[in-house]
Amino acid sequence: MRVEYTQNDVVVSDVECLDLDLTLDCGQAFRWEKQDDGSYSGVAGGYFLNISKNENGDLIFRNTDRDSFEGFFRNYFDLDKDYKKICETLKQDELLSSTIDEYYGIRILNQEPWEALCSFVISQQNNIKRIKLIISRLCAAYGDEVADGWYSFPSAERLSALTTEDFEALGCGYRAKYLERLSKDVASGKIDLEKIKSLPLEEARKELLNIYGVGIKVANCALLFGFQFYSAFPVDVWMKRVMEYYPDGLPKCFDGIEGIAQQYLFHWARNNL
DNA sequence: GTCCAGGCATGCA
DNA sequence: TGCATGCATGGA
Numbered sequence: 001m002r003v004e005y006t007q008n009d010v011v012v013s014d015v016e017c018l019d020l021d022l023t024l025d026c027g028q029a030f031r032w033e034k035q036d037d038g039s040y041s042g043v044a045g046g047y048f049l050n051i052s053k054n055e056n057g058d059l060i061f062r063n064t065d066r067d068s069f070e071g072f073f074r075n076y077f078d079l080d081k082d083y084k085k086i087c088e089t090l091k092q093d094e095l096l097s098s099t100i101d102e103y104y105g106i107r108i109l110n111q112e113p114w115e116a117l118c119s120f121v122i123s124q125q126n127n128i129k130r131i132k133l134i135i136s137r138l139c140a141a142y143g144d145e146v147a148d149g150w151y152s153f154p155s156a157e158r159l160s161a162l163t164t165e166d167f168e169a170l171g172c173g174y175r176a177k178y179l180e181r182l183s184k185d186v187a188s189g190k191i192d193l194e195k196i197k198s199l200p201l202e203e204a205r206k207e208l209l210n211i212y213g214v215g216i217k218v219a220n221c222a223l224l225f226g227f228q229f230y231s232a233f234p235v236d237v238w239m240k241r242v243m244e245y246y247p248d249g250l251p252k253c254f255d256g257i258e259g260i261a262q263q264y265l266f267h268w269a270r271n272n273l
Numbered sequence: 274g275t276c277c278a279g280g281c282a283t284g285c286a
Numbered sequence: 287t288g289c290a291t292g293c294a295t296g297g298a
Contacts, residue, residue, distance in 0.1 A: 027279060120279075127278035130296055173294030178281085215281050236279035266279075 010061040010069045017083035019105025028225050029109050030132045045072040048147035075110050092253040099268040106263050113193040115153040116226025120218045121178050137170045160187035178213025197227045224259040233258040238269040
């Protein structure tokens with residue numbers, strides 16, 4: 001990987017295995033919007049970003065400086081992880097071999113713990129289009145406007161002032177009561193997300209499962225997408241269908257990177273089952 | 274109108 | 287421990 005800082009942009013070349021469509025619009029993050037020119041715009045880590053690829057395959061981070069790139073986006077896009085090698089390992093599995101050939105370039109985004117946890121509480125028994133709709137309303141109503149018409153994900157402190165009715169007004173439905181308690185408990189420190197992130201996987205999962213409105217699926221999504229646990233393997237309605245292809249359990253080549261395998265299988269399922 | 278979506282809490286056996 | 291049921295809402 002090579003990084004070049006220009007006047008307003010950061011240009012990153014020689015990044016293997018990063019397809020923007022597959023990574024930003026695959027149901028792991030809900031805040032990226034494809035623009036007419038094919039680029040993606042969104043807010044993450046409190047920064048507005050427009051990202052695209054040029055004709056050479058270089059990544060262009062527009063209006064981004066060294067601090068936000070090094071301090072946030074480099075990790076957010078998981079740029080220091082060797083996904084090419086990971087994919088070679090996963091391709092020992094027959095189903096993944098063809099799936100990775102077809103959908104090469106899915107990465108796990110390292111989202112912030114609070115945004116990921118909150119987003120996946122909203123995601124339960126819900127479809128991706130509506131999840132995005134609710135989260136965009138939440139951000140527009142309670143986030144900070146970090147660019148013209150683009151809002152940050154509101155902090156737990158900010159959301160801790162809301163009532164269940166406020167969350168219902170955003171269209172959260174029956175999840176509103178979960179969000180009210182979660183926001184208050186995180187804001188008060190009763191739930192310590194940074195501490196959870198520092199725990200071993202099993203203990204971190206146990207902590208998340210204690211949260212009202214968080215079951216095994218939401219916990220695993222939060223662990224994988226917000227707490228950097230690559231072994232977490234979320235099973236939702238789509239993955240339940242995929243699991244019929246693995247009656248003897250997950251293959252050994254998934255060890256330690258189950259979550260990355262899962263993301264390819266999830267994408268395959270949504271397109272083929 | 275009916276069905277479904279990146280499920281969970283609750284009650285009951 | 288395991289299973290049935292209700293739950294909000296918007297798009298297909």
